[in-house]
Amino acid sequence: MNEFLQAREEEMLGLLEQLVNIDSGSRNKQGIDQIGEILKEEYIALGFDVQTIEEEIQGNHLVIRHPDAKEPEILIVAHMDTVFRDGTAAVRPFSIVDGVAHGPGVVDMKASLVSLLFAVKALSDSGRPGIENIEILLTSDEEIGSITARPLIEAHTEGKKAALIMEPARKDGSLVSGRKGGGDYAIRVHGVAAHSGIEPEKGRSAVEELAHKIIKLHALTDPEEGITVNVGIIEGGDATNVVTPEAVAWVDIRTTKLSQADLLDRKIREICAVPDVEGTTITVEGSIDRPPMERTEGTARLVELIKGIGKDIGIDVTDTKTGGGGDASYTSAAGVPTIDGLGPVGGNAHRDDEYMEVATFVPRCRLLAETIAKLSE
Structure with missing residues (x-):
């Protein structure tokens, strides 16, 4: 040959x-x-x-x-x-x-x-x-x-x-x-808009809420287990003088074992189930779908x-x-x-x-x- x-x-x-x-x-x-x-x-x-x-x-x-x-x-x-x-x-x-x-x-x-x-x-x-x-x-x-x-x-x-x-x-x-293996998630935060100078107390910042979630999501990374969680893209806000009503983060997940997927998915959803900023709500889209x-x-x-x-x-x-x-x-x-x-x-x-x-x-x-x-x- x-x-x-x-x-x-x-x-x-x-x-x-x-x-x-x-x-x-x-x-x-x-x-x-x-x-x-x-x-x-x-x-x-x-x-x-x-x-x-x-x-x-x-x-x-x-x-x-x-x-x-x-x-x-x-x-x-x-x-x-x-x-x-x-x-x-x-x-x-x-x-x-x-x-x-x-x-x-x-x-x-x-x-x-x-x-x-x-x-x-x-x-x-x-x-x-x-x-x-x-x-x-x-x-x-x-x-x-x-x-x-x-x-x-x-x-x-x-x-x-x-x-x-x-x-x-x-x-x-x-x-x-x-x-x-791994998957992708979109974490969408819904807040309340307000003028940041005149009446900021009426607003609920989606960006602030998203910041809390990013820190918690990144904390799921476990190098010894071969797990990585990376928020690669974030979007939110139209002007600096507005309390941001909407924000989104796109997250990349990597795993080394098939058995890790369900537990990691559950932890992600648990983190996003409870807001850190009162008055905001969060929706989670996506899954870990690549073995x-x-x-x-x-x-x-x-x-x-x-x-x-x-x-x-x-x-x-x-x-x-x-x-x-x-x-x-x-x-x-x-x-x-x-x-x-x-x-x-x-x-x-x-x-x-x-x-x-x-x-x-x-x-x-x-x-x-x-x-x-x-x-x-």
Whole structure:
């Protein structure tokens, strides 16, 4: 497989350039579907069946499996959307400078889409087991929380013994064996307006009430337990001489264990149930709806297997945990041993200087192909 892939590096880079130069932000259905059609044709040419899951607003999803696949045991998930605005590809198209590829979504995760395709091609060419043991989901809205993809992913976890998630490897090349879960809340405070100079006693400050709540919410952060509570945005008030009648805070919650969610949600609601400023009222919207990817025994065994494969082919494989969420959380929460970060090495995702290390493109593709083959023996 190594010779097969080495001989196709330029072809891989050519397809990567084509994909990067298509705007495919999460709200750009046309761009995402264009990406999907390119990949669909590639898999059909390999003899795979491709089912298009039509979405009215978001991009379509693709479900890909070999016609001879009976009960595939490996689920592979990759997303086709990026975070970038329309027009970014024209302003900052694909380029390679000193062995580093640049462009919107180059590593998160268009390089992974190419790597996955060519891993399947390598397996097909080699005759080794694997292509009849995989089910591939190419999704369209991971960057906005997998709004439509999550039910699809969860439905396809049934009967799977391993899930391989194609986010990029970390900057140091590490795979991802754990991710935080979490959710978002909006804390809305309703007070009473009044002139702050003439009759302030008639007012009830929503800003003051919100300040009390922010301090209490931040106090829920517990670094030892891996819990973070962050009020990231606050809004309220129109003029300095008015006691503010309305204020809102948007809160980001992160957890490391599924068991933490209910208790943390209850504490948030208890804090907001009783006002500190008399005469104000509070409403709470939101929930902790993203499960964490926990490092289970099954995941640990999967990590060790991939480390062994890496050693055999000359790649030093390490693993790490990350605070960011992702689709790996849904497969992990369903009880499927999951490993993430199986794409090429790169960094600065979601930024103008996002990059992918070209030298890792073929080796990481081979690592993926060898992992599929090993899991299918």
